Amino acid sequence: MPAPVIAATDLVKTYRVKGKPDFVAVDGLSFEVAPGESFGLLGPNGAGKSTTMKMIGAVSTRTGGSLKILGLDPDRYGPEIRSRLGVVPQQDNLDGELNARENLYIYGRYFGLPAKVCHQKADELLAFAQLQDKAKSKVDELSGGMKRRLTIARGLINDPRILLLDEPTTGLDPQARHILWDRLFRLKERGTTLVLTTHYMDEAEQLCDRLVVVDHGKIMAEGTPASLIREHSSREVLEVRFGSDRNAEVAPHLEGVGERVDVLPDRILIYTHDGDAALAALAERSLHPVTSLVRRSSLEDVFLRLTGRSLIE
Template sequence: MPAVISARGLVKRYGDFTAVDGIDFDIEQGESFGFLGPNGAGKSTTMRMISAVSTRTDGTLDVLGLDTNDHGPEIRAQLGVVPQADTLDTELRARDNLVVYGRYFGLPRAVVQQRADELLAFAQLEEKAKARVDDLSGGMKRRLTIARGLMNEPRILLLDEPTTGLDPQARHILWDRLFRLKERGTTLVLTTHFMDEAEQLCDRLVVVDHGRIVAEGSPASLIREHSSREVLEVRFGSSRNAEAAAAMQGIGDRLEVLPDRILVYAHDGDAALQAIHAKDLKPITSLVRRSSLEDVFLRLTGRTLIE
């Protein structure tokens, strides 16, 4: 089956600044695909080009078999878009936001009314149908924005930083709604700088830094390829970390010295901690955890996802 989104040598420049620097990717039908990277990496710029609201500078980009520079209206009619910032109409009630948006696509009034009710149920907002947008919590607004993006029954749903600013409970509710969409066969394309979000939602992702793709694969395969099984985090105090790291050379597979802590990458984090104690080093705090996508990003770029 051909890819629903395909890019080759995709470039976007703003004057002398290159926001997206020659990237290649393919996204399959029904896949949940992510762009993982820090703010300013080029993720949102790529999403704007995919959604055919920003033209590319160079390269090729096809969505549903159509060139994004030449077929913007046809592409946008088949996409659902959840922007980074909520753009709900605060003058309207929750259900009316869906109805008015659905009418933009020329859908019959009866169809719009039915879909609005179905999507309010999907978003767990039935009891808030008549509530004003300003009276909704942040999580409810995000779910309403996703429901609005589904009014035209899109083949592809684009989500730009879908859970930024939400509390943990609201994030998990939103993840559940997105996972249900994935089960229905909707293609999801999302940007995020949250490693746990990418691990939860993405079948496959690309790690982006300074407009370039530095790695691609499933979350599990990227961790296996670029990190160790476990990570030991130790803190000796900001003034002593560098000195302690020098004395820890040879422990684990490798060390990363951050301003506030030292990361020891090892197959067995507890054994690495014992080796540190054997050198008569006494960390203030220690934590053994599984490797994550943030460790992958740190290995590939030398910096954390959120700086």
């Protein structure tokens, strides 16, 4: 087995808060990432995902535990590690006064790449991001999806061993998200190691070979998307709505329908191996929801089972 490119053991990060106990953002995370793997940190806002990414990116020191990036300690070898990483931050931080090509060229110069190499790589990455026709467009003239693809292209200018993506598709429309996913699939095929944070269940299922579910700085579960769903949820889920003021009232009458029932503010989830059979069972009890939907289980259901709340809360 090749050595992991990222190895964390009992990783801890705390922040001092004046007049209050220290805030624990990351609380004993342990995981490894193999070369060429697409690894995800899945969880709600405030779970500790971005804090973990900052430590991996060698821009935030850890409070405790062990962390090795490409075999090096980021607290001691920050510049060496950062030179071999690509970073796509949560918010695009492109230079709005420069055009798309200039953003790539100047970023390459920050890494000490020769001017000729920067010109060549800028053209290659614009093609990769499908932005050739926008090479001379100012950043402020680009759409949100184009800016995101340009930010990813910029993160690849130094041929990184690892590409860190912090919530890469937040705020994008469905079409832009799918275009971005395609670009990331191509990076996986080239052998680039991807580490991404997201609170979108479909994104994690699409992009991650393996992931950890994180909440309150702790790992709740770890595995492939398929294995987590098999372990923590049923094959199908029946979603029903009786009206927001009636869901809680109807819930006690659902006992014995499916394997588990979760009552959310806007709907009821019935976990079962046969969603159509569960819906028929409701009709037999003279329970007629306003809307109903049978779907396969997802990582959202896994997180709901583990934490009692939705990923997007």
